[in-house]
Amino acid sequence: MKISTPNCDNCVFTEELGRDFNIRQKSQGLAASIKNFIRPSYKLVEAVRSLSMRIGFGEIVGFLGPNGAGKTTTLKMLSGLLFPSRGKLEVLGHSPFSREREFLSQISLVMGQKQNLWWDLPPIETFEIHRSIYNLDEKDFRGRIEELIDMLEISDCLETQTRKLSLGQRMRCELAVSLLHRPKVLFLDEPTIGLDILMQKKIRKFLLDYHARFKPTILLTSHYMDDVAALAKRVIVINNGLKIYDGLLSDLTEKMQPEKIITVILNSETFPKIEIPNVNIVSQESNLFRLKAPRENVGKLAAALYNTGLTIDLTIEDTPLEDIIGNLFTEKSNFQQFRTNV
Amino acid sequence: MLHLKAHAAILKAYLKIMLTYRGMMILHLFRVVLMPLVIAAAWLSIEKADGNPYENSDYLLYYLLVPLVMNLTNSRSVFRFPVSVRDGTLSRELIKPYPPLMNIVIESFTNNLQMLLYLVPFTLISVFLFQSHFDFSFLSYKMVPISILAIFFGALTRLLISGSIALTGFWLEDVTTLNLLLNGSIWALLGGMIIPVATFPEKIRQIAELLPYRYMLSFPIEIFSGRLTTLAIYKGFAVMFFWIIIFSFTARFIWKRGIKIYSAYGG
Ligand SMILES: Nc1ncnc2c1ncn2[C@@H]1O[C@H](COP(=O)(O)OP(=O)(O)O)[C@@H](O)[C@H]1O
Ligand SMILES: [Mg+2]
Numbered sequence: 373m374k375i376s377t378p379n380c381d382n383c384v385f386t387e388e389l390g391r392d393f394n395i396r397q398k399s400q401g402l403a404a405s406i407k408n409f410i411r412p413s414y415k416l417v418e419a420v421r422s423l424s425m426r427i428g429f430g431e432i433v434g435f436l437g438p439n440g441a442g443k444t445t446t447l448k449m450l451s452g453l454l455f456p457s458r459g460k461l462e463v464l465g466h467s468p469f470s471r472e473r474e475f476l477s478q479i480s481l482v483m484g485q486k487q488n489l490w491w492d493l494p495p496i497e498t499f500e501i502h503r504s505i506y507n508l509d510e511k512d513f514r515g516r517i518e519e520l521i522d523m524l525e526i527s528d529c530l531e532t533q534t535r536k537l538s539l540g541q542r543m544r545c546e547l548a549v550s551l552l553h554r555p556k557v558l559f560l561d562e563p564t565i566g567l568d569i570l571m572q573k574k575i576r577k578f579l580l581d582y583h584a585r586f587k588p589t590i591l592l593t594s595h596y597m598d599d600v601a602a603l604a605k606r607v608i609v610i611n612n613g614l615k616i617y618d619g620l621l622s623d624l625t626e627k628m629q630p631e632k633i634i635t636v637i638l639n640s641e642t643f644p645k646i647e648i649p650n651v652n653i654v655s656q657e658s659n660l661f662r663l664k665a666p667r668e669n670v671g672k673l674a675a676a677l678y679n680t681g682l683t684i685d686l687t688i689e690d691t692p693l694e695d696i697i698g699n700l701f702t703e704k705s706n707f708q709q710f711r712t713n714v
Numbered sequence: 715m716l717h718l719k720a721h722a723a724i725l726k727a728y729l730k731i732m733l734t735y736r737g738m739m740i741l742h743l744f745r746v747v748l749m750p751l752v753i754a755a756a757w758l759s760i761e762k763a764d765g766n767p768y769e770n771s772d773y774l775l776y777y778l779l780v781p782l783v784m785n786l787t788n789s790r791s792v793f794r795f796p797v798s799v800r801d802g803t804l805s806r807e808l809i810k811p812y813p814p815l816m817n818i819v820i821e822s823f824t825n826n827l828q829m830l831l832y833l834v835p836f837t838l839i840s841v842f843l844f845q846s847h848f849d850f851s852f853l854s855y856k857m858v859p860i861s862i863l864a865i866f867f868g869a870l871t872r873l874l875i876s877g878s879i880a881l882t883g884f885w886l887e888d889v890t891t892l893n894l895l896l897n898g899s900i901w902a903l904l905g906g907m908i909i910p911v912a913t914f915p916e917k918i919r920q921i922a923e924l925l926p927y928r929y930m931l932s933f934p935i936e937i938f939s940g941r942l943t944t945l946a947i948y949k950g951f952a953v954m955f956f957w958i959i960i961f962s963f964t965a966r967f968i969w970k971r972g973i974k975i976y977s978a979y980g981g
Contacts, residue, residue: 393977448978453805455974473716476811484980487806492731504723505812507716 382462383557383589384427384450389459390613391445393417419445421613422459427591429556432583434604434621435593436697442613443593444483447559450591451481464556477506480550483561488549489534495545496530499552506553513552520548523578540571547575551582560592564599576602597697609700616700628696632670634663636677637685644680648673659684720812721820728824742825743832746788750780753908768913771849772939776910778840779935784907785829787869787930789876790822791815792893796883802980808973819873852940860947864934867954872897872930874961881965884972900925906932912941923950926957 394414420442427433435443448454449461452468461468466475490498503513521527524544529537564572576599583590594600600607607624609617617624638659648669654662665673670688677683754777758770795818798804807814876897883889902908905927914922922928933950936942
């Protein structure tokens with residue numbers, strides 16, 4: 373499957389890319405099982421229906437979508453693991469499924485914590501094996517290891533058998549291995565899954581620092597919206613194997629989130645009269661009030677509240693990203709409208 | 715030979731791992747040593763038919779060498795590969811600029827190497843114990859390198875056949891039945907496990923010599939025992955190369971198709 377380069381400026385290029393899975397149906401009962409054994413019935417799952425996208429060199433793009441949307445399947449096609457059922461696909465000017473050495477030497481895929489590390493060996497030995505596979509010269513290799521150990525704070529777990537490491541340690545070592553050959557493209561599938569908040573933050577910070585230094589193209593899926601918000605300016609939202617949004621995360625939040633949430637604690641249990649339109653009280657627990665107000669009125673509202681002299685504390689929040697994305701899928705009509713506006 | 719350093723590093727890694735988990739080897743050792751011993755005992759205890767070229771001393775030498783050759787040509791890929799397809803660990807290999815099946819081959823080879831640690835002393839001690847029963851007059855040092863070459867290519871033949879069967883794991887949930895049939899039973903019958911190929915009835919022997927199975931077990935021992943003419947050795951290698959080529963293409967063909975339906979489960 374050789375494809376001519378449609379556009380050299382794109383690091384990742386897909387056009388109507390799709391992949392189906394044939395899932396063998398299990399049947400209940402003996403008679404049905406025998407029938408199924410002789411003539412198996414299959415169900416076709418369109419994991420990715422049709423996906424067209426272009427991603428430039430050095431971009432960080434977040435893949436968003438509910439479980440089963442087709443995010444992982446897409447990453448697997450982009451990294452050459454899966455043969456696409458249809459469409460065009462090019463990464464770094466290569467057709468990933470051909471798995472040419474030059475291509476594989478320039479990419480990395482991190483999918484769970486057992487992708488690259490040898491389970492029965494300490495990470496440092498996996499690093500060595502990696503060095504020989506990617507043919508890295510000794511000096512580069514030492515330098516990069518030092519750098520990664522430093523950035524990821526993993527000096528204390530290098531000599532321990534991987535299976536005995538904690539989830540967070542393993543994930544950081546996994547990242548280190550994946551980056552040793554300094555890939556131009558990094559595919560990250562749920563890099564912070566199962567980690568505690570502190571570790572999630574560490575990994576995000578590392579990825580940001582790393583990207584600032586070496587500018588790899590990063591495609592990241594995560595169901596922690598904070599990951600995506602912290603790392604990616606651009607997001608691609610997919611649902612049921614179809615792209616439903618591709619653009620700046622900030623545009624998405626602004627359009628989808630015309631309101632902000634204001635939490636205010638007053639030294640009174642009655643809310644003062646304030647002449648600002650469209651402010652709604654969502655809930656009240658004694659002197660704690662939760663309000664919703666349009667973005668553009670929040671400033672005025674806060675000022676007005678302080679001016680009453682009743683305000684003890686006041687915080688302004690965005691609607692959680694989870695809810696916004698959730699709304700994309702539930703309020704279809706609403707979103708369709710939004711889409712046509714963009 | 716871009717990958718030589720990588721092969722070496724991976725071999726080293728597997729050796730290290732295996733030295734830490736030694737328990738399984740003992741079980742495996744029983745399988746490799748016990749069965750040939752039982753069969754040898756059976757052959758030694760019965761009357762040989764007229765025209766059987768093997769005498770007791772020949773059977774003894776043959777079955778003492780069976781464990782060694784059987785181990786050296788053994789390939790465990792049939793067990794490992796289908797698992798890596800089902801649980802998606804094959805993906806790990808596919809993503810690297812390194813031959814994706816090499817890990818399994820090297821792991822299997824490491825297993826065989828480690829078994830030598832037990833088998834070589836076992837064989838030497840046995841030879842020492844039974845030395846009065848052997849007829850050493852046929853043996854010649856010249857045959858040693860040729861037998862080793864035969865073992866190497868025999869191992870390759872077996873690897874390619876096992877490998878081809880293993881690769882059907884892209885489609886089949888369970889390849890062990892197919893393996894038992896094509897690789898296990900026929901191998902035991904026609905490869906020289908139960909009956910040394912040289913003692914087969916003429917017609918069957920001619921067929922066995924054209925099939926690949928003899929070359930994974932009987933052939934190297936026959937060479938070592940000094941019982942084959944130069945012509946028979948050449949013929950044997952020719953037949954073996956034929957099968958190596960056939961199964962190289964078969965394995966490649968199955969791989970190319972299988973990898974397209976590989977669903978990279980997991981992640
Ligand atoms: N190896 C597979 N075999 C069969 N079905 C699969 C396989 N991988 C994914 N699927 C199906 O394809 C759809 C998309 O899955 P996936 O790409 O993993 O979604 P996501 O990563 O967005 O959660 C799901 O319905 C899933 O069940
Ligand atoms: Mg996923």
